[in-house]
Amino acid sequence: MMADDVSFPDKSVAELAAGEDRQRMLSHVRHARILDQLALSGSISVTTIAAELGVSDMTIRRDLLELEREGRLVRVHGGAVLAETPASVAMDSEEPRFDARLRRGSEAKSAIAAYAAGLVAGYRTAAIDVGTTTYLMAGHLRDVGHLKIFTNSLRVSALLDGGAAEVYVAGGRVRPEEMSVWGPTAIAQFEKLWFDVAVLGTSGVTADGFFDYSFEDTDMKRVYLRRSGLRILLCDSAKFQRMSLVQVGALADINILVTDAEPPPRIAAALAAARVDLRIAPPAPAD
Structure with missing residues (x-):
């Protein structure tokens, strides 16, 4: 035994x-x-x-x-x-001036802006982020009388001044070059609201997510993500495979990505896996 x-x-x-x-x-x-x-x-x-x-x-x-x-x-x-391999993603360490960014890829941004405006115009309340493409999109919404627009961009609010849309601006500290409003007061004000749709800009997109240059503006972007029913990201194709200082969120945090050309295979696969609706904007009509 x-x-x-x-x-x-x-x-x-x-x-x-x-x-x-x-x-x-x-x-x-x-x-x-x-x-x-x-x-x-x-x-x-x-x-x-x-x-x-x-x-x-x-x-x-x-x-x-x-x-x-x-x-x-x-x-x-x-x-x-x-x-991603380090060589496949470019790092942008400094934020270019607004005017320089507005000129860069202007045709692609104009196409994206026009298409995105068509999506937003069907809603009642919209949050519009800072950025060049969101700024161009706002110009298409001036005469949408049923729309209430909430923004932390003083450029967007000035562009919409005198139009039919109602405009509400967050109160807080101003970041001079970007003309964006940020800080705890601005965050607290918009955290109390719920938007039908939010439209965000970005400095770059990879398979990991989307990015921005500044901590200050990123805080408000995340408010828009938390407090919106539909979340739209605008990104011209030159920003694919680029990243900067702050990762704002993952691709799964957005519902629609509007761009001007098909993204690289890795990003396309990541968008599909995150169930993001990819929209390719047609070229904007010539003036």
């Missing part, structure tokens, strides 16, 4: 070790399959790859977490996309 008592634990330990070895091998196989699929299509779905490999969604989520820690991929809502 004593010999048998001793042998059972030894056998259990051996079986446990063998099971762990098999599990490690299966893990490696799953990881290889996940990375192969990412290399082919640029994105994967948790439910699809779990069904193909005959494992639970939870197992695949753990695999994705491990691979993300290794820098092999980036998890997004419902799946994952290939990780």
Whole structure:
């Protein structure tokens, strides 16, 4: 009896070790399959790859977490996309002046602005962010009489002055070059409101999310994201694969992205995985 008592634990330990070895091998196989699929299509779905490999969604989520820690991929809502390499993303360290940004890519921005205005005009309350493309969009909304517009951009409010739309500006401290209003007073005022739609600008978009140059303006952008039923991001194609100081949010934080051309495959896959509605604006008609 004593010999048998001793042998059972030894056998259990051996079986446990063998099971762990098999599990490690299966893990490696799953990881290889996940990375192969990412290399082919640029994105994967948790439910699809779990069904193909005959494992639970939870197992695949753990695999994705491990691979993300290794820098092999980036998890997004419902799946994952290939990780960006440092060389594939440009970093903008300084914010160009407003006038310079307004001239840069003016045709693309005009097309995006006109298209986005058509989306916003159907609503009653709209929050409009600072930025050049949002500024151009606001010009199309001057005569939309049923629309109440809330903004932290003094440029937008001045552009809309005298038009049919009602305009409300947050109160707070002014950031001179951008002519944007920020600070705790502005945040507190708009946090009490609920907007039908918010339209945000951005300095750049990658598969990880969208960015801005300043902490000050980012605080209000996040208010718009929290307090709006529909969230629209405007981004001309020159801003794809670019990032700057502050990540405002993930792609899953927006509902619609309006741009002027198809994004790179990684961003397109990340948008699809995050269930973002991608809209390509047609060229604006010539004056």
